[in-house]
Amino acid sequence: MRGIRIVILVAFAALVLSPLTAAAQVPSSPAAKASIEKELSQTPAAPQEVKPETQSAAPAPAVKPAKKVPEKRTETIVPAFSGIKERTAVFVFYVWLWLSIVVLIYFLRLWVKESDRVYHAKYYEPDESPRKANPMPPTLGD
Amino acid sequence: MKIDMKKVGAWFDDRLALTPIFKYMTKKEVPQHEHSIWYYTGSSILLFLAIQIVTGIMLALYYKPTLEGANDSVGRIMTDLPLGWLVRSIHSWSATFMIAFVLTHLLAIWFTKSYRKPREATWMTGMMLLVVSMVFGFTGYLLPWDDLSLSATKVGTNIPNAIPVVGKWVTQFLRGGDDVTGDTLTRFFLFHVCILPLVIFAILAVHILLVQKEGMSVPLEAEVKKKKVPALPFWPNFILREVMIWLVLLGTLLTVALVFAPTLGPSADMMAPAPAGVKPEWYFLFLFQTLKIFPGNMGPVTGEFVAVVLILVAIVAIFFLPFIDTKPEGKKGRIINYLGVLGLIYAIVFSIWSLL
Amino acid sequence: MRIDNAYFTRRKFLNSILGGWLGTLAVTFVSPIVKFVWPPYKEPDEVKLAFADFAGMKPGEVKGFPWGAKPGLLKRAEDGSFIAFIGVCSHLDCNVSWMADKKKFFCACHEGWYDENGMNIAGPPPKPLRRLETSVEGEDFFVRKPGAGAKA
Numbered sequence: 001m002r003g004i005r006i007v008i009l010v011a012f013a014a015l016v017l018s019p020l021t022a023a024a025q026v027p028s029s030p031a032a033k034a035s036i037e038k039e040l041s042q043t044p045a046a047p048q049e050v051k052p053e054t055q056s057a058a059p060a061p062a063v064k065p066a067k068k069v070p071e072k073r074t075e076t077i078v079p080a081f082s083g084i085k086e087r088t089a090v091f092v093f094y095v096w097l098w099l100s101i102v103v104l105i106y107f108l109r110l111w112v113k114e115s116d117r118v119y120h121a122k123y124y125e126p127d128e129s130p131r132k133a134n135p136m137p138p139t140l141g142d
Numbered sequence: 143m144k145i146d147m148k149k150v151g152a153w154f155d156d157r158l159a160l161t162p163i164f165k166y167m168t169k170k171e172v173p174q175h176e177h178s179i180w181y182y183t184g185s186s187i188l189l190f191l192a193i194q195i196v197t198g199i200m201l202a203l204y205y206k207p208t209l210e211g212a213n214d215s216v217g218r219i220m221t222d223l224p225l226g227w228l229v230r231s232i233h234s235w236s237a238t239f240m241i242a243f244v245l246t247h248l249l250a251i252w253f254t255k256s257y258r259k260p261r262e263a264t265w266m267t268g269m270m271l272l273v274v275s276m277v278f279g280f281t282g283y284l285l286p287w288d289d290l291s292l293s294a295t296k297v298g299t300n301i302p303n304a305i306p307v308v309g310k311w312v313t314q315f316l317r318g319g320d321d322v323t324g325d326t327l328t329r330f331f332l333f334h335v336c337i338l339p340l341v342i343f344a345i346l347a348v349h350i351l352l353v354q355k356e357g358m359s360v361p362l363e364a365e366v367k368k369k370k371v372p373a374l375p376f377w378p379n380f381i382l383r384e385v386m387i388w389l390v391l392l393g394t395l396l397t398v399a400l401v402f403a404p405t406l407g408p409s410a411d412m413m414a415p416a417p418a419g420v421k422p423e424w425y426f427l428f429l430f431q432t433l434k435i436f437p438g439n440m441g442p443v444t445g446e447f448v449a450v451v452l453i454l455v456a457i458v459a460i461f462f463l464p465f466i467d468t469k470p471e472g473k474k475g476r477i478i479n480y481l482g483v484l485g486l487i488y489a490i491v492f493s494i495w496s497l498l
Numbered sequence: 499m500r501i502d503n504a505y506f507t508r509r510k511f512l513n514s515i516l517g518g519w520l521g522t523l524a525v526t527f528v529s530p531i532v533k534f535v536w537p538p539y540k541e542p543d544e545v546k547l548a549f550a551d552f553a554g555m556k557p558g559e560v561k562g563f564p565w566g567a568k569p570g571l572l573k574r575a576e577d578g579s580f581i582a583f584i585g586v587c588s589h590l591d592c593n594v595s596w597m598a599d600k601k602k603f604f605c606a607c608h609e610g611w612y613d614e615n616g617m618n619i620a621g622p623p624p625k626p627l628r629r630l631e632t633s634v635e636g637e638d639f640f641v642r643k644p645g646a647g648a649k650a
Contacts, residue, residue: 072409073213073214073217073409075408076407076408077217077220079220079404080227086225090225090400097396104386105389108382108386115382116379119374119379
């Protein structure tokens with residue numbers, strides 16, 4: 001019984017996969033290869049051809065004004081501030097950022113030290129029972 | 143009408159089970175020992191992932207994933223939008239930081255052997271996350287559509303071609319045809335902003351759940367000697383330390399992004415010869431160099447095929463590492479450690495070599 | 499710990515500083531993000547067109563021109579002067595069309611009607627079409643927001 005099932009399954013899989021393998025197979029005979037190459041060379045580079053059409057498809061008012069076609073950019077864009085105002089704002093922001101980091105770490109360290117001290121003093125554990133290591137949260141366990 | 147905030151809180155608590163989760167966080171303990179520092183790599187990855195999501199959404203507001211629009215829209219983001227170049231730079235640098243921390247996380251777990259039973263599945267989901275992160279980087283590299291990104295993508299998507307029968311099909315799937323075209327760009331964008339985020343969140347959820355389920359690993363020596371390792375509560379002792387590290391990492395990332403902002407080349411010309419110095423992202427360099435050193439033909443098969451098979455075997459072996467390293471405390475475990483060092487040296491040397 | 503006659507504890511004081519500083523830092527992060535997400539793109543104050551495109555219009559004829567991303571409508575009055583509108587319905591922002599046979603502007607979204615001077619005459623539009631000023635300066639034809647003035 002089981003053998004038959006496997007045979008049917010394999011046959012079905014082969015049926016499903018056959019279009020894929022056919023597509024992936026590389027023709028071995030030189031003649032077939034040549035014909036495919038010819039076919040490929042005749043296929044134009046599609047995305048470049050459709051370029052002007054996609055632009056004219058934009059919704060146009062009653063009269064479409066002559067729009068200047070932007071020239072293709074040839075130089076590399078180098079990141080830069082848009083002006084002295086932006087540069088100053090960014091500079092101030094970074095000073096503020098690092099100042100905040102220093103101050104916040106100072107306060108966080110106070111908190112950490114206090115938390116560690118409270119933990120080691122067993123402040124929240126009046127009983128001596130050993131803490132269970134890493135239990136599952138009750139909602140996820142059952 | 144006065145709203146009783148306590149009652150509102152209780153309503154949410156009742157439905158979302160917040161108290162048990164918070165109780166769990168206070169009960170959860172993080173062991174403290176000489177390798178504890180590596181625990182922080184995991185949360186650092188999450189920080190960079192969060193930054194990637196925020197800056198990624200910001201960039202996607204103005205990015206156009208088409209052959210005509212891609213390069214110009216990135217140019218517009220960099221020149222027209224307020225601090226757009228900085229947003230792009232943060233996205234790019236945060237990717238680098240994230241991959242670097244993912245690799246550090248992986249190496250730390252390799253050498254502390256934290257993948258050993260019962261954490262095999264955590265390791266395997268972690269490997270999946272590494273692969274997804276690298277695919278994120280690979281798909282993102284094409285999106286600015288300049289000469290370098292086009293060439294790198296051509297090389298990258300050509301690699302599966304080396305595998306007989308299936309490879310051609312994979313390459314066609316990646317490119318959306320025989321060549322890298324505007325269709326490739328559109329599907330890379332789709333992968334980058336839609337499919338991969340869904341995948342990474344699904345795997346990440348399992349990964350984090352497994353970490354919670356099994357708890358943090360303790361050093362191998364302590365486990366073998368059944369020694370009790372001192373620990374600190376996750377909340378607030380550990381998370382406050384994490385916040386401090388996040389702040390420093392955030393400041394470092396923003397400063398690096400400000401000083402070393404990436405430029406943008408002109409729109410890629412599909413007919414132009416490849417520009418000099420085509421390089422993939424730094425985390426692909428050693429694979430790039432590996433492909434380079436194999437000769438064109440090796441007997442009946444191509445050199446590329448041999449290289450690709452070797453790389454695939456290595457990835458699969460690393461994926462199943464917990465099942466290979468069955469005796470972490472024995473001789474086998476030591477050999478695995480040496481292999482890790484060897485792999486690290488290989489990756490570093492080959493990366494530097496590819497830059498020469 | 500509380501100092502005598504103090505209004506708050508040391509704990510409360512430190513927590514407020516930490517929380518306040520963290521909150522302020524978060525706000526400074528939000529502001530550049532907001533600026534990026536809502537960039538200051540506005541409709542133009544004036545557009546420059548070529549007068550040659552419109553010089554041949556007959557009285558009563560209506561031609562379109564781009565007013566930023568909105569359609570502008572230019573009508574030649576009976577006396578030969580130009581009247582410019584922004585061709586966007588004052589009701590819910592749909593683009594209107596010129597019905598030459600009825601000599602009215604029509605908004606198809608909710609059947610709003612404007613007369614040939616842009617006044618709302620039927621349907622839901624609450625206000626007339628927005629008017630723009632026109633001026634011919636040499637070969638250039640300027641359309642401006644009312645009160646924008648010449649910017650030479």
